[in-house]
Amino acid sequence: MRDAAWAFVWKFLSGWVDPLLVACWLVSVWSQGRTMRSSRKVLAPAIGLAVSLTVVYIVRGLHVWPAHPLFPSGHEAIAASIATSLALLDRRWMIISAGLAALLALSLVLSGYHSWVDVIGSLLLCPVLTYACHVRLP
Numbered sequence: 001m002r003d004a005a006w007a008f009v010w011k012f013l014s015g016w017v018d019p020l021l022v023a024c025w026l027v028s029v030w031s032q033g034r035t036m037r038s039s040r041k042v043l044a045p046a047i048g049l050a051v052s053l054t055v056v057y058i059v060r061g062l063h064v065w066p067a068h069p070l071f072p073s074g075h076e077a078i079a080a081s082i083a084t085s086l087a088l089l090d091r092r093w094m095i096i097s098a099g100l101a102a103l104l105a106l107s108l109v110l111s112g113y114h115s116w117v118d119v120i121g122s123l124l125l126c127p128v129l130t131y132a133c134h135v136r137l138p
Contacts, residue, residue: 010111017104018075021082021097028090045085048130052081055129056122065117072121073114079104080126088134 029042056077065071083097105123108114 007111010107013103013107014075014111014113017100017107018078018082021079021086021100024093024097024100025082025086028086028093044134045082045089045130048085048133049078049081051133052077052126052129055125059125070114071118072125073108073118074122075108076101076105076114076119076122077126080123081130084127084130085134088131 025045053074056072056074059072060070060074063069079101083101086093086097101123105119108119109116
């Protein structure tokens with residue numbers, strides 16, 4: 001009974017962390033009001049997320065690691081990209097977004113959706129890509 005309850009918790013969390021991070025990002029943008037940076041606050045995270053997910057699915061399609069067909073994790077790619085964007089745009093969100101990304105990583109592994117290799121691959125790849133998108137935008 002106890003294991004079934006924990007399995008439910010991990011599966012529930014793995015489905016709700018990404019939407020929660022998107023909500024945090026929207027609150028961050030909304031709380032800044034209409035400033036010159038507000039367009040950047042919307043554009044940079046969106047481009048960073050798109051680039052990260054594109055690279056994740058290209059790497060998956062190339063089957064670079066046949067033993068791990070879900071490498072790298074798409075769910076964790078979303079979380080890592082949004083968490084990186086939140087940390088770069090407003091430092092106050094860093095602890096919350098990093099904590100949610102770590103919680104998602106743990107829940108994906110404990111629910112059996114991904115292995116640690118899949119999750120760590122996204123955590124290493126996607127923040128770098130998202131940071132590059134933030135730096136390249138004016």
